[in-house]
Amino acid sequence: MAITGKIVSAATLGLALTQAASAADLPVKAPALPAAAVDWSGVYVGVHAGYGGGMKDWTNQQLNFPAQGFLGGAQIGINKQIASLVFGVELEGAWADISGSQTLTTGSMGPFFLGTLTASGNSRIEGMASVTGRAGLAADRWFVFAKGGLTGAWEKHSYNLALNDAFGGTIVEHLEAREFRWAPTIGFGAEYALDGRWSVKAEYDYVAFGTRTAPLTGPATFNGVTLPSFRVNEPITQDAIHLLKIGANYRLGTVAVDPTYPRVKPAPGTDWTGAFLGVQGGYGFGDMQRSTLVDPANPGSGAYDMKGWLGGVNGGVNAQSGVFVFGIEGEWMWTGMRGGQTLTGPDPFFGGTAVTKLDSSIDWLAIASARAGFVAGDRLMIYGKGGIAIASERHSASTVEPLPAVGGLFTSSISGRATHSGIAVGVGAEYALGGNWSIKGEYDYIKMIAQQHTDTGIMTLNAGPGTDQGTIAPGVDKVGQTLNLFKLGVNYHFNPMPGAVTARY
Structure with a gap:
């Protein structure tokens, strides 16, 4: 019995060693990598507010002044994330009060100037809308992006003039114009994902509206007598409008991670x-x-x-x-x-x-x-x-x-x-x-x-x-x-x- 027990024990040990050796030859499955912290794919809606400004140059009237003020509005967009790359399209609309003015007085009532001329101009951006593409890189909870597209603006301009000469003559004018202009826009920003489907963002946008002629029209008076309404075509240049904005977005629908693309090695x-x-x-x-x-x-x-x-x-x-x-x-x-x-x-x-x-x-x-x-x-x-x-x-x-x-x-x-x-x-x-x-x-x-x-x-x-x-x-x-x-x-x-x-x- 003792000999038989030893034989059985030896056989059992040999079988165990054989199985262990076979197991050593089997492929070992690597542990799964942790899921990404955030996937930015999907449709979102949000709100934003900010501050903007730039120079306004009235060519013929020689008025050059800064315009600045607040804006606020809403946006809707869609993103697609492929591994760490994120691409998207966004539509924005905003109310704005980006305005500025300048008043200039030239001359005197002395023997050389023989009169004074006071002219003032005012320009205001009342609303803005844009369509832009966004592309950037996502890591952890951050999405850092660049953007580019088109921006349109609804604007109002007004011009006032008062001429008083040394001989008692007085001319007064009040002219106004409204216009819509559009231009290319570029920008940069970063968005941070909070818990749930909310995120917060900050961005900078640059809009180059260039030069466009505003048809100023309105009445004038000479020594108190009303003259027929007339029109002045005034070229107004806005080479740079700068916008700083903060906002919040809410992602709609179910967010699904695209498993097609592997991750980068650490x-x-x-x-x-x-x-x-x-x-x-x-x-x-x-x-x-x-x-x-x-x-x-x-x-x-x-x-x-x-x-x-x-x-x-x-x-x-x-x-x-x-x-x-x-x-x-x-x-x-x-x-x-x-x-x-x-x-x-x-x-x-x-x-x-x-x-x-x-x-x-x-x-x-x-x-x-x-x-x-x-x-x-x-x-x-x-x-x-x-x-x-x-x-x-x-x-x-x-x-x-x-x-x-x-x-x-x-x-x-x-x-x-x-x-x-x-x-x-x-x-x-x-x-x-x-x-x-x-x-x-x-x-x-x-x-x-x-x-x-x-x-x-x-x-x-x-x-x-x-x-x-x-x-x-x-x-x-x-x-x-x-x-x-x-x-x-x-x-x-x-x-x-x-x-x-x-x-x-």
């Missing part, structure tokens, strides 16, 4: 997905061109260098898939960038020499951009960027000219402000430190669109019958510029940065 190292906030500083230089102040007899006039320090804050959102990173960023910087020029030229009519001093300064600079790059190693991200730049500027011109022919003196001093828009492109690198911190270095190139603005001031003429001083508003100062910015910065990331990336595309 990328080791830093995960750049999430929101960030930072500070930055640097130095900028470039050139200013004031084309309407160029003197053909004085080469180089109307063009001079700009330079100075800058510093401010920045913030944005990144989404990472594999080694690819796509993000958006907004920046605001104070600048000390300044420049100027002194011009001297003879006056053959009065026999004097005029000395003119030009000055310009950039008070602040803002940039809204999209960034795209890749991860190199565990901690380094290299990226390129492109977007829109906005600058708040001050410009002035002063002239002093003796008048030997009449024994007098002519002086003028004018100044004005402009909101300048342009294209910004750049390259940079960001390095992840310990914790949630990173440091970056960046170069930006900015090309501003030529912007007309109104200069106002005082002109004094002392000659012959006496002295006369009057207000002037030439409104013909057209400004263009290019800028080069070198910046260093520090960012704090609100999502933990260490760890492997598990996004899909």
